[in-house]
Amino acid sequence: MDTREQLEQIRAEAEAAMENAASLQELDAVRVKYLGKKGELTAVLKTMGKLSPEERPKVGQMANEVREVITAGIDRRNELLKAAQQELKLKAETIDVTLPGTKVEIGHRHPLSIVLDEVKEIFLGMGFEVVGGPEVEWDYYNFEALNIPKDHPARDTQDTFYITENMLLRTQTSGVQIRTMENKKPPIRMIAPGRVFRSDAVDATHSPLFHQIEGMAIDEGITMGDLKGTLETFAKKLYGEQTKIRLRPHHFPFTEPSCEIDVSCFKCGGCGCSMCKGEGWIEILGGGMVHPKVLRTGGIDPDKYSGFAFGVGLERIAMFRFGLDDMRLLYENDVRFLDQF
Amino acid sequence: MDLSKKWLADYVDLDIEDREFAEAITISGSKVESYKQEGEGLKNIVVGHLLSLKKHENADKLWVCQVDCGGDAPLQIVTAAQNLTEGDYVPVALHNSVVAGGTKITKGKMRGEVSEGMMCSVAELGVTVHDFPYAIEDGIFILGDDCEKVPGMDIREAIGLNDTVTEFEITSNRPDCMCVIGLAREAAATFDVPLKLHTPEVKAGEGDVNDLLKVDIEAADKCYRYAGAVVKNVRVAPSPRWMRERLRACGVRPINNIVDITNYVMLEYGQPMHAFDLRFLEGNHVVVRNAKAGESIATLDGIERPLDDTMLVIADEKKPVAVAGVMGGEYSGIMDDTNTIVFESACFNGPSVRRTAKKLGMRTESSARFEKQLNPDDCDLCLKRALELVQLFDAGDVVNGIIDVYPTPKEVVTLPFDPDWVNRFIGIDCPADEQKAILEKIGFKVEDGVITAPSFRIDIESQADISEEIARFYGYNNIPNTQLRGTADASLTDRQKFNRLVENTLLSSGLSETQTFSFISPKTYDKLCLPEDSDLRKNIVISNPLGEDTSVMRRTALGSMMEVLSRNYNNRNPKAFLYEVATVYVPHDTLDELPDEDQEIVIGMYGQDADYFKVKGILENLLDTVGIRDYDVVPVTDHPSFHPGRTAAIEVEGKQLAVLGEVHPNVRGNYEIKARTYAALVDMELLEQCADLVRLYKQLPKYPVTTRDLAFVVDKITPVLVLEKAIKRAAGNILESIELFDVYAGEQIGKGKKSVAFNLIFRAEDRTLTDEECNNAVQKAIAAAEKLGAELRS
DSSP states (O other), X not given: OOHHHHHHHHHHHHXXXXXXXXXXXXXXXXXXXXXXXXXXHHHHHHGGGGSOTTHHHHHHHHHHHHHHHHHHHHHHHHHHHHHHHHHHHHHXXXXXXXXXXXXXXXXXXXXXXXXXXXXXXXXXXXXXXXXXXXXXXXXHHHTGXXXXXXXXXXXXXXXXXXXXXXXXXXXXTTHHHHHHHHHOOSSEEEEEEEEEEOOXXXXXXXXXXXXXXXXXXXXXXXXXXXXXXXXXXXXXXXXXXTOOEEEEEEXXXXXXXXXXXXXXXXXXXXXXXXXXTTSSEEEEEXXXXXXXXXXXXXXXXXXXXXXXXXXXXXXXXXHXXXXXXXXXXXXXXXXXXXXXX | OEEEHHHHTTTOOOOOOHHHHHHHHHHTTOEEEEEEETTTTOEXXXXXXXXXXXEOTTOTTOEEEEEEOSSSSOEEEEEOOSOOOTTOEEEEEEEEEEOTTSOEEOOEEETTEEEOEEEOOTGGGTOOTTTSTTSOSSSOOOOOTTSOOOTTSBHHHHHTOOOEEEEEEOOTTOGGGSSHHHHHHHHHHHHTOOOOOOOOOOOOOBSOGGGTOEEEESOTTTEEEEEEEEEESOOOOOOOHHHHHHHHHTTOOOOOHHHHHHHHHHHHHSOOEEEEEGGGSGGGEEEEEEOOTTOEEEBTTSOEEEOOTTSEEEEOSSSEEEETTTEEBGGGSOOTTOOOEEEEEEEEOHHHHHHHHHHHTOOOHHHHHHTTOOOGGGHHHHHHXXXXXXXXXXXXXXXXXXXXXXXSOOOOOEEEOOHHHHHHHHTOOOOHHHHHHXXXXXXXXXXXXXXXXXXXXXXXXXXXXXXXXXXXXXXXGGSOOOOOOSOOOOOOOHHHHHHHHHHHHHHHTTOEEOOOOSEEOTTHHHHTTOOTTOGGGOOEEOSSOSSGXXXXXXXXXXXXXXXXXXXXXXXXXXXXXXXXXXXEEEOOSSTTSOOEEEEEEEEEEESTTOSHHHHHHHHHHHHHHTTOOOOXXXXXXXXXXXXXXXXXXXXXXXXXXXXXXXXXXXXXHHTTOOSOEEEEEEEHHHHHHHOOOOOOOOOOOOSOOEEEEEEEEEETTSOHHHHHHHHHHHHOTTEEEEEEEEEEOSTTTOTTEEEEEXXXXXXXXXXXXXXXXXXXXXXXXXXXXXXXXXXXXX
């Protein structure tokens, strides 16, 4: 066999051997056997000296080609085997992906806060600041300054907890209207959420403590149309674009004209269902134009400025939002309840 | 206020469905709460004519009757009633009928005799013997001559049980709507139909009222007008059916013609009336005055009531005979032998009536009306209406004339007619003549640019009031919706943002938010084992609480949290991890100042994973989030609500920011919690004061760290934090961080000792540290630890 034949043979054998290599180790053995320092190709190259000077470069070239072919073949095979090996490894690592995840305990926001946050965001977006006021309040701010003098029959509808003759637990957040007027000059846009207290025994729809959100805007030229527009925007943002509002005349001593505001039932859209008791409308707000006497009491000239004010019951919104039928749940704080929000 | 549709029809002609009426009048300002048809539960009950009755053959007490119910043949009905006579007309519940209360009637057999229906009592029709004075309670309702005796006719039609009753919610500013005429006026304006008012006419009678009655008003500040008339030879009898029907529809029980007339006029005109027996009016003299100290009166309900000098009374020459506007005296009512009566139609000061009724604890239909301030201008009109009805019923002989004391007639309210102002204020474009028309149809006069309010509208004071009248008839819902003009920027205040950050941190620490009542029981402080002289017991106290449980304003929210944990524990919830950002109320020395309303964060937990270190970890996390890094943790052994060995205070610059620890077993025992319970209280105000929310980027380190682990054996009682702080100080500023990674106590360590291991990380910002530098620092650290009695473990 001449050198060329030998080289051909090495190539053929090496190719067969690398195809047969079933693992990376076997493949490495093939590499050593043919390409190693003591490998067969090296052995053939060592016999090159015996060739004629004409033959030598040709055979040399051929030997290099064989080396390249074998090297490339081994690399290819190496890739394949590696991939196969990884596949096996990954297969072995298979887990039951339906097992439960590792629990990360995160607390739950109270449903009243969830709704309040939403209301705050809506009004902040309309340029209303969020302000507060004292819960233990003077009779003056809760009643007198709001055009509800002592012995006014409107006091009947708000059974009041008294601390002293002049100090009480506020029955409404409306007192913040006066406090805001005392501290700020128009233009004013504010909402004042907070706790209010009335002497009602606890049952499914009554609580001696609940939350209101007062709202007020005062500026030159504010109209009742602005009140309607603002509250319509609020209702649409809270309950969806299709929501409509309806105003009914009402009476509050500190607004004139006054109204109650219904929103179209967000469950049935106004056709009448169990949630809206067949009426298609749900009452959620009271409001009106700030009474000129109240503006004057707050130090604002009613001939120059006008304004509107409104009040929303937070529990009512939350109960409708979450389908709650019992107000007591909100203050019992059973974790099975809290965890639902 | 309940309104009878039949009565309303006297004043306005309306041909409108009940639902449409209710909706439209609600939208124009008189809110309908509900409406219902009388007798709507009754089905298939008709008038029957009793043709014959004979004893049941097999039963002593049963009668077998043949009744003509309008059909081809009479029906046989068996009854146990004993008050029937041949020829009677009776209500018959036919086969498949429903009587009041929902009971279904079907035909059946009674002791072998077929019974094709049932004859009914008044109760089975849902009415009473007051509505039909000639009927008896225990027996069949035998129709009187005031009923239509047509066999087969629907019983509701035959006895006049076919009115629609609409219930209104009348707001306190509109006492003029607490009557049929007031609501009729609103209805007429709403539906644009004429209001048909009636002027009472009293025919000439006998004598002169001035010979029989004298009236003096001594307290003109509380009694604006007093009108009186006299009726002699009173003939007490039931009122006619139409009046009884209307009273019933309005929820007033018919009694007799005289009493019914006073109630009828009150419902029709809104003016409470009173009838006295002249016999008991000493000196035939009515004196309207303040009660005298020590006086008392036995009221109609038979209770003796002490009076004081703030209360207005109707008196005779010797004694009070009525509490003005509230209730009459025992002897002033109409009795069987009453002969001569005085009708009173007066107007009192609203707040005065309200105070008196409240003080005496008796709110009556009359006081509820007077306290809203009635219109004095119509007192005489109402009196005449009563006299007219007396004559109509022939219930007595009206004495000529009325006595009318009206010292200072009510001032007329006038306002400028300014349609432009109204349009600007409401945001509409309503022409002047339309505005004028609206005002006129509800009784206002508009002339020469001046509006005159009708006297019954006690609520009209300003332009804003006028604008409401215009707006509600223009239609609130026709006002175009507009958006506020001008720009306004609003954002949360720093405090509000801080609260949000705190709450988000607590939520992400696994605590759920709670909301609890601001008022608590004073016993809470006992349950928290606080000493008698604890400052926390000084509370804002509610003078008229619902009960002791909600009678004081909390100084701490720990009790509220314990209640919540207790409720959860007793509801068998295996664990609860909760917080509340609670307002607490801190009174000043006197009640001349409002209390401070501070915020306190209260954390509470029990169940798996709840322990001291869980609470502490949550607080550390919170402090880290708000940028408080320099604080002390001090053991607290004497807090009465907490475990003496498992409680700490977090202090910043010597001020106590928080207390945390295991709740004392006695305290959780008081709340019936059998699991170990952990809590923390954080002063929100101080937390915000100490917080540092400024964040400045610090370059990421370029040079490598060198780490060393050091383990010491120390006395068990030596706090780790003390050791850690000493090491930190001693190691100097190349110590980047120090972290505890092991605490161990065991036999190898020795009794009363523990092993504490720290991981120290050294780094300099500007160079790679040499071994020598690190070794020096470690040596200093060891020396510092040894000063505290620690021994380096090899």
